[in-house]
Amino acid sequence: MLVSWAAVASCPTPPPTPTDRYEALISTYEAKPLRLVLLEVLGLLGTPLCGEHSPALPLIEHCVVVCVDTEAWTTNTDEMTEIGLVVAEYADGKKLNGDLGQYAENVLKKMKYHHLRICENAHLRTNADWMRGPEGNRFGESRFVTFAEARSILDEVLNQTITSDNPAVAGLKRPIVLIGHALAHDKDNVRKTGLNYDFKQHGSVVKEIDTQKVVKETLAWIDPRCANNDIGLDTLCEKVFGFAHDDPHTALNDAARTVICAVNLALRNWTRNNRFEKTVQEVALELEQYTQNTFESNWGTKLCCTRCGGRDHSNTQNECATPVHCAACERFHETTDGNSEVDKKEHMSSHIEQYCLAVAEFNAWKRRVNDAHRKRNSLPAGPPPGSHPPSKWRGRWPMKSPSDMLVPEPPPPFVRPVLATQGDVPATSAPVPGVRRIVFQSTGRQRPEKARGIRKQVPRGADRNLGDGDQAAKKKTRAEDVAWNGTAW
Known part of the structure; x- marks a missing residue:
């Protein structure tokens, strides 16, 4: 039966797939300025960047902003010591209804600040006189986590599921916008031995925003020595916005101040048109105190002993009495x-x-x-x-x-594995009633069979007249095939 073009054109358009929605959001943010993308995902933009009928539109209200910074031991940068996370949500910005506060302080107070110290490297203190390392944290609360716990925390932050009454997006992953200063450095750090993590492994990151690129985009600062040079975080804080970057290279200090600068860079035109009573320095100091007084994390533990590894006490005053040995x-x-x-x-x-x-x-x-x-x-x-x-x-x-x-290390000494025939190791586990047992059969025997087939071409039906020796060899081969039941695996 022939179908007319009119009938085809009248058919309803199929709904977009989850992949269509994510790709539409990624394409939209790829084509827009970084500052506008940041304003939208923070809930500070009135008109969506995507079109009214874009498949990405239902995803925007579920966006999560994650600012990250990582720090390592100054003597060995392969040893990660801390992670700083600042998490913001689209819905929190919308609830402000335009009341951003002075230098966006109300926006910043809606965010969550996490300072994670790595238990395995908690004993590695900075050897630089001008920085205090993890002990210099000024935001939120410091918590001790292992590498395994840190991976679970990052999974919890970067792999969130949308809870919504809209069936078009319910159950999908919440879009993540990753922010950082020199973000490539932190992406490399988390991939190193220990954490072994990739921010994009869940497929939820739809955009990366580096404040160094935002500075160039907004022309907020140009290096007089070379216009292509990237700005440092201390210069961004002190020269561009005029507030002190105390205790630098502490993970959460850097992450929090990166967010302060990123938000105010995105709102640069708005801040220029408003006269505030406070300075950026006052807003930054108040934010430090506010996060310490009001925010409490439930990740990890408050204490970690760098003598015995206990998580219920510390050894800052040599109070640990647990017997230990190195x-x-x-x-x-x-x-x-x-x-x-x-x-x-x-x-x-x-x-x-x-x-x-x-x-x-x-x-x-x-x-x-x-x-x-x-x-x-x-x-x-x-x-x-x-x-x-x-x-x-x-x-x-x-x-x-x-x-x-x-000089390469010699291989470890060979230890012969304990044979299953010995009495102290059971040969096979007892079969479970009602459960089928699957036996994997090796394909290794196929190679000698093919080799024999190449060396000796036997005509069809010739095996009926085989001699006694050939018959015995054939029976032996069949017996070996039957005996090969996969126990070597």
């Missing part, structure tokens, strides 16, 4: 701090190996040696005095020169 300091006792054997034993019993600074210093030097070798630079002297490898080190020790670090 296996690395015991093995490499010749480099352990202390002049006498009593001092050395006391040092060995002052921490666990996880929190051994001597091992951390050695790993930092090892990284510098490998980097110098990769870049074909001169190797740094070392290892540092008092440092030593971890207890399971299999390389050379002691080391006479830095080049000893480049």
Whole structure:
């Protein structure tokens, strides 16, 4: 039966798929200025950036803004020490009804501020005199989390499900807009060993906003030495907006001040047309105090002992009395701090190996040696005095020169696996009643069969007249095939 074009044209257009909606939102934000995208996802824009009939329109009201900053140990940047997160939602901005406050202070107070300190590296303190590291946090509340807990927290933030009465978007992932200052640096940091995370692994990030790019877009600052240079966060805070960037390179301090600058960059025309009684410095200081007094995180724990690893107490005043021992300091006792054997034993019993600074210093030097070798630079002297490898080190020790670090470690000693026929290990588990057991059959036997087929072409029906020897070989092959039941797997 033929169908007319009129009938085809009168058919209703199929509804957009979830992929269509996300791709439409990504395309819309890709074509718009960064400051307008930020204003929209914060709920501060009256007219949507997408068209009235765009598939992306129902997603906008569910957008989440996440500002992130990561910090690492100053001696070894492979060791992450803290993560700063500032989370804002579209709905919170809409509830303000245009009452943004002075320098958007009402918008900033609606956000949630999280300072996460990594338990595994809680003992690594900064060695720079001009910064305090994790102890210098000025926003919210600091919480200790393990790498595994940090991954779960990031999953919770970046992989949220839409709860809505609108069936078109209910159950979809909430769109995430990621903000940062030099964001590529933080994206690289979270991929390193330890956290092993990717911000885009859930497919929810629809836009990335780097404040360095927003500055160039708005022409808020141009380096007089070179117009293409990127602005630093301290320059952005102090030179562009006129407020102090105290305790820099503390994760949440950097993340919070990145948000302060990003919001005010997006509202630059609005702030110019308004005269405020407060200064940006006063707004920033009030925000610090406000977040400390009102915001409390339920992630992780408040305490972490860098002596025994306990999560219910700390060791800031040497109050931990848990018996501990460092296996690395015991093995490499010749480099352990202390002049006498009593001092050395006391040092060995002052921490666990996880929190051994001597091992951390050695790993930092090892990284510098490998980097110098990769870049074909001169190797740094070392290892540092008092440092030593971890207890399971299999390389050379002691080391006479830095080049000893480049000698590959020997493989671990071979340990023959315990055979299933021995009495202390059951051969197979008892079958569960009512449950079918699946046996995987190897395809390895197909290769010799094909090889035999190539070497010896047997005519069809020729196996009926095989000799006794050939018949025995064929029966043996069949027996082997039947016996091959996958137990080797």
